[in-house]
Amino acid sequence: MTDLVRLALACGARKAALLAGDRVVLNEEFRKICENGGCGNYGRCHTCPPYIGPIGELMARVRSFESAMLYQSICPIADCFDFEGMMEAGAFHAQISRRIGRALSDRGKEYLHLSGGGCHLCPVCAQKEGLPCRHPDEALLPLEGYGVDVYRTAQATDLAYQNGIDTVTFFGLVLYRE
Ligand code: SF4
Numbered sequence: 001m002t003d004l005v006r007l008a009l010a011c012g013a014r015k016a017a018l019l020a021g022d023r024v025v026l027n028e029e030f031r032k033i034c035e036n037g038g039c040g041n042y043g044r045c046h047t048c049p050p051y052i053g054p055i056g057e058l059m060a061r062v063r064s065f066e067s068a069m070l071y072q073s074i075c076p077i078a079d080c081f082d083f084e085g086m087m088e089a090g091a092f093h094a095q096i097s098r099r100i101g102r103a104l105s106d107r108g109k110e111y112l113h114l115s116g117g118g119c120h121l122c123p124v125c126a127q128k129e130g131l132p133c134r135h136p137d138e139a140l141l142p143l144e145g146y147g148v149d150v151y152r153t154a155q156a157t158d159l160a161y162q163n164g165i166d167t168v169t170f171f172g173l174v175l176y177r178e
Contacts, residue, residue, distance in 0.1 A: 004174065008071040011099035013172070016071035017157035021175060024068050025152040030144045031055040035065035038144070041118055045125040046133040049145050058146040065112060065175035070153060072171050074163045086168050093170035097140050104174065105137070112175040114148060115140045143173060145146075164178070 011144065034042045034049045041048045073093040077085035097115040104111045119125065119140045119148035126134050135137055143150055150171050154161045163169050 004069045004176070005012065005071075007103050008172075010098055011103060012073070012096040013071035013100070014074045015159050016069055017071060017159055019066050019068050019156045020155075021066045023153065023156040024173065024175070025149040025156075026059045026062060026063060026147045027149045028050075028059065028147050030146070030147050033072060034145060035154050038094060039118065039143075044128055045105055045119055045142050046127045047139045047145075051127070052145055053142065055147050061112060062146055062148065062175060064168045065177055067176050067178055069174045069176070070157050070159055070171060071174075072154075072159050072166055072169055077168050079166055089168045090117035090170065091120050093117050093172070094140060097172050098138055100174065101138065101140070110177065113141065113172070114143045114146055114175075115172040116143045116150065116170045118142070122131075123152070143171065 002018055005016040031049060043050065073089070073096055073140070075089035075092055077084070077089065081136070091127060091145065094115065094117060097113070098121070104113060117154050121135055121138060124131060152159050161169065161173075
């Protein structure tokens with residue numbers, strides 16, 4: 001098991017796997033999903049579009065890294081209508097991502113860390129109040145906002161995109177240079 005995979009598991013991820021940076025599948029169409037209100041956070045969070053910049057620049061940044069580590073959390077929910085359970089699963093995943101982010105920043109190397117499910121750090125994002133981000137060092141950047149096609153990227157690994165009925169799976173991605 002590699003060092004980064006071990007780190008992700010120690011931070012609470014259920015599974016993690018390495019892949020070459022060019023196996024990360026990108027698609028600028030994801031920005032349209034954001035703009036059309038896919039998750040409802042467009043223009044409502046500092047780390048979401050349009051505030052994070054043009055999709056072309058963000059995808060170029062992803063491509064500037066030669067290696068990647070994909071990780072996932074898997075949580076049980078009551079059923080597919082369990083909105084509260086899904087929100088709790090998203091908050092749980094954000095906790096794992098934040099632990100990973102802190103562990104990475106202690107290493108003093110350059111990483112690009114993207115996560116799914118939204119920032120979730122503040123009960124109400126400061127953007128909605130017209131204020132600067134309260135925790136810029138801990139805010140989570142969005143996978144889809146950077147154009148990452150998680151479903152097709154996961155196919156390059158042994159991480160399943162779905163993990164059974166009545167579960168919800170979230171992903172995170174760490175990009176790095178060897
Ligand atoms: S840390 Fe708080 S203010 Fe900053 S992007 Fe996340 S939710 Fe918004």
